[in-house]
Amino acid sequence: MKKPITLLLVILLVKTGFAQIDPDLLRSPDRDSTRIKLNMDAVYDRPFLQAAKLPVALGGYAEANYQYLGTDGITEGHQFQMRRLTLFVSSSIAKRIKFLSELEFEDGTKEINIEFASVDFEFNPLLNLRGGIVMNPIGAFNQNHDGPKWEFVDRPISATQMLPATWSNVGFGVFGKKYLKNWVYAYEAYLTNGFDETIISNSENRTFLPASKANRDRFEESFNGAPLLTGKVALRNTKIGELGLSYMGGIYNKFQDDGLILDDKRRLNVFAIDFNTVLPKINTFINAEWAWVNVDIPETYTEQFGTKQQGGFIDLVQPIIKKPLFGFERAVLNAAIRLEYVDWNKGIFSSTGGNISDHIYSVVPALSFRPTPQTVIRLNYRYNWQTDLLGNPAAKLAGFQFGVSTYF
Amino acid sequence: MQNKFIVLSLIACLIIAGTSCEKTIPGAPEDDQILDGPIEGLTPEQNRIFLNGDVAFNGDVFSAANGLGPMFVANSCGSCHAGDGKGHPFTTLTRFGQSDTLGNKFLMQGGPQLQNRAIPGYQPEKIPAGATFSNFTPPANTGLGFFEAISDATIMAMADVNDANGDGISGRPNWITIPQYSELRPGTIVRNGKYIGRFGKKAAVYDLLQQTANAYNQDMGITSTYEHFSTYKNQDIEPEISNQKVLDVVFYLKTLKAPVQRDQNNPDVISGKQVFLNISCGKCHTPQLQTEPSSIAALSNKTFAPYTDFLLHDLGPALDDKYTEGTALTPEWRTPALWGLGLSKNSQGGEYHLLHDGRAKSIEQAVLMHGGEAEQSKNKFQQLPSSEKTKLLKFLESL
Numbered sequence: 001m002k003k004p005i006t007l008l009l010v011i012l013l014v015k016t017g018f019a020q021i022d023p024d025l026l027r028s029p030d031r032d033s034t035r036i037k038l039n040m041d042a043v044y045d046r047p048f049l050q051a052a053k054l055p056v057a058l059g060g061y062a063e064a065n066y067q068y069l070g071t072d073g074i075t076e077g078h079q080f081q082m083r084r085l086t087l088f089v090s091s092s093i094a095k096r097i098k099f100l101s102e103l104e105f106e107d108g109t110k111e112i113n114i115e116f117a118s119v120d121f122e123f124n125p126l127l128n129l130r131g132g133i134v135m136n137p138i139g140a141f142n143q144n145h146d147g148p149k150w151e152f153v154d155r156p157i158s159a160t161q162m163l164p165a166t167w168s169n170v171g172f173g174v175f176g177k178k179y180l181k182n183w184v185y186a187y188e189a190y191l192t193n194g195f196d197e198t199i200i201s202n203s204e205n206r207t208f209l210p211a212s213k214a215n216r217d218r219f220e221e222s223f224n225g226a227p228l229l230t231g232k233v234a235l236r237n238t239k240i241g242e243l244g245l246s247y248m249g250g251i252y253n254k255f256q257d258d259g260l261i262l263d264d265k266r267r268l269n270v271f272a273i274d275f276n277t278v279l280p281k282i283n284t285f286i287n288a289e290w291a292w293v294n295v296d297i298p299e300t301y302t303e304q305f306g307t308k309q310q311g312g313f314i315d316l317v318q319p320i321i322k323k324p325l326f327g328f329e330r331a332v333l334n335a336a337i338r339l340e341y342v343d344w345n346k347g348i349f350s351s352t353g354g355n356i357s358d359h360i361y362s363v364v365p366a367l368s369f370r371p372t373p374q375t376v377i378r379l380n381y382r383y384n385w386q387t388d389l390l391g392n393p394a395a396k397l398a399g400f401q402f403g404v405s406t407y408f
Numbered sequence: 409m410q411n412k413f414i415v416l417s418l419i420a421c422l423i424i425a426g427t428s429c430e431k432t433i434p435g436a437p438e439d440d441q442i443l444d445g446p447i448e449g450l451t452p453e454q455n456r457i458f459l460n461g462d463v464a465f466n467g468d469v470f471s472a473a474n475g476l477g478p479m480f481v482a483n484s485c486g487s488c489h490a491g492d493g494k495g496h497p498f499t500t501l502t503r504f505g506q507s508d509t510l511g512n513k514f515l516m517q518g519g520p521q522l523q524n525r526a527i528p529g530y531q532p533e534k535i536p537a538g539a540t541f542s543n544f545t546p547p548a549n550t551g552l553g554f555f556e557a558i559s560d561a562t563i564m565a566m567a568d569v570n571d572a573n574g575d576g577i578s579g580r581p582n583w584i585t586i587p588q589y590s591e592l593r594p595g596t597i598v599r600n601g602k603y604i605g606r607f608g609k610k611a612a613v614y615d616l617l618q619q620t621a622n623a624y625n626q627d628m629g630i631t632s633t634y635e636h637f638s639t640y641k642n643q644d645i646e647p648e649i650s651n652q653k654v655l656d657v658v659f660y661l662k663t664l665k666a667p668v669q670r671d672q673n674n675p676d677v678i679s680g681k682q683v684f685l686n687i688s689c690g691k692c693h694t695p696q697l698q699t700e701p702s703s704i705a706a707l708s709n710k711t712f713a714p715y716t717d718f719l720l721h722d723l724g725p726a727l728d729d730k731y732t733e734g735t736a737l738t739p740e741w742r743t744p745a746l747w748g749l750g751l752s753k754n755s756q757g758g759e760y761h762l763l764h765d766g767r768a769k770s771i772e773q774a775v776l777m778h779g780g781e782a783e784q785s786k787n788k789f790q791q792l793p794s795s796e797k798t799k800l801l802k803f804l805e806s807l
Contacts, residue, residue, distance in 0.1 A: 068429045068432070068433070069433065070432075070433025070434065071433075071434070072434055072435075072436055072437060073433070073434065073435050073436020073437070074436065075429075075430075075433055078429075197472075197528065198471075198473075200528070201471040201472050201473065201476075201527070201528075202469070202471060203469045203471070204469070205469040205483065205484060205487070253528060262529050263528055263529040266528070297528075298526075298528050300525060300526050300530075300531065300532045301525060301526070301527065301528060302480075302482070302483060302487075302525050303498060304482075304483065304487060326415075349496075349497070349498050351496075351497040351498050351500065352496075352497050352498070352759075352761075354757060354759070357757075367418075369418070381432070388490055389487075389490075389498075390490055390496045390498070390755070390756065390757035390758075391757040391758055392490055392491065392754055392755055392756075392757060392758070393754055396434035397433075397434070398432060398433050398434050399429070399432055399433050400429070400432055
């Protein structure tokens, strides 16, 4: 009885072996993920693994970290976190039709999101049509957010706690680029589903655009039937750097239902500016983003929810050693620092005329080691000063973070 | 050689980071610099309940989705009591409708509390024509368990309704009707079916359960089995918060520590306290009281220094808003506790907003706004040499 089973297992194993793809056929182009092109190219500027002539390519990245942080003497202790596991699938359907998707598992399987899943039709370099789940091009980080590209364990506070990165929606739009000598000009414009009333009605107790990310229905229906417009223009000079100006706006509240008027139409508007460059000779990489948020909130609601917000970050990354190290041919050791600021409520109290605070300053010095351009090991020290709405003495948070992130 | 140096440097960095974790995080503020935190001596079980209450009090934020409003004053407990300290005028609430001891005539028109905010799509409440009103700045929460643990007899012993001793000060309790759900304390004194109130600006609240259930209901528009009347619909609706949560918050409030006085050994502070007593401030702001045996052992038989007598005093026409509660007269206010006074700025956005409606912007202003039964003390304060005055203010700031 044992003999037929053993034989069957051997046959199965042999067949499985033959069925496996010859690893030599897998092509993994060695991309330098630290050299950012235009931010809008980020979705394609990723390493993919392609099997022979198959039209489908696979990729992804993972991020894990350890941290020990404390606020005013109180700490949550030692924390190990699997922040993200992201899978990419891309396909060249025809010569000028591409499909790309990004599926993300955050904090293990606590959150599973389709962050990007769109088909691009190239009619002309200046006119491409994109449809599906798109990443709204507000600022630079929202589109260019892959962990291995950054020297910092945490994503920028302004990008994730004021702007809603990663912010994706179903919709359609156009984009294009024009190259002129050392210059590249680009634009993007999309109409998508948008935000909802949770941005001013949430457990964060402040105007909080990311609250709308919890609304899974936005991939199936618009909350209020009003589209969200997101547009961006960017230009890049190969010697100077890239500058982006972007806007996102639309009505966020349910102003009518079943034909009945429920409220006034209330808009939100977001403006952002982003810039990145590499200083010549010393090769310091500078990456910055600043955004302004403006939300129409009923005067009879609480001042806890601000009508104006602003914030941003600047990263300075200085390569210290750039040479073969430990057998890694293109290893780089960087020293970096991130400076951040967010004011969630720019305004004054009607009762006293005093300033409404609710803001945070943050400094994050960092060391990062890149054995290859696609992989980073990083050690950060974070220090935040966060002031509550009333402007009482700031709560101080600080501690070390250590993490790895790599494309695969 | 360079590789070894880099490896050693990185290992050193990791070792430093790993072995000095505690030193890399910001230190805790000194105990006498903050108002929040539990009383000493809670059991592990009590610590758990305290933490549950802490989360409910400081972490729960209400929105339209979980019952806020539709009309409200604030959307969380922490919005009014940052760091468990005194509140900011931003969350000052307004009460209206009662101008004598006969009760509130505007209960059917939204009284006694104004819900001055509303969720989008709704309109907030307005004060009805003809109703008098008063603004109340949120008080500090610290040490409330000590207040609950004193006896009615202790309060009565400080009363001098007819000013029998002729000192011009005639404190009396506010005799109030209490809700059915309030559990009577041992030794409760009843007079004509009314009980002694001890919480609130007018001492119109009997205990912390009434205070908490009312705050959920009147401040946030959240109904419970204790206070099940919707402030918007003016009728019974389903509870929007569990009894457990209300009781956790009550326990949290009961077990918040008493403020710790700073600079107690400073000679100016010691002299300042003597000046405080000399000009009779201590006749209402009673320096020391004693708790009775309590179901929470950490509160039993404790001597504490709240600087209040829990009694109503007439503070004169300038502080008479023509609004009242219970059997208090409109110029009468319950003596506010002075402990934690010096830390008020840290919860009020860096400025003082003192007296019942935050009108006094400094301790000195607050003293000078006293009248009525406190007129004599105020006059004595004004006549103090500036060095004495400074010492007195230093003492008050140390509380």
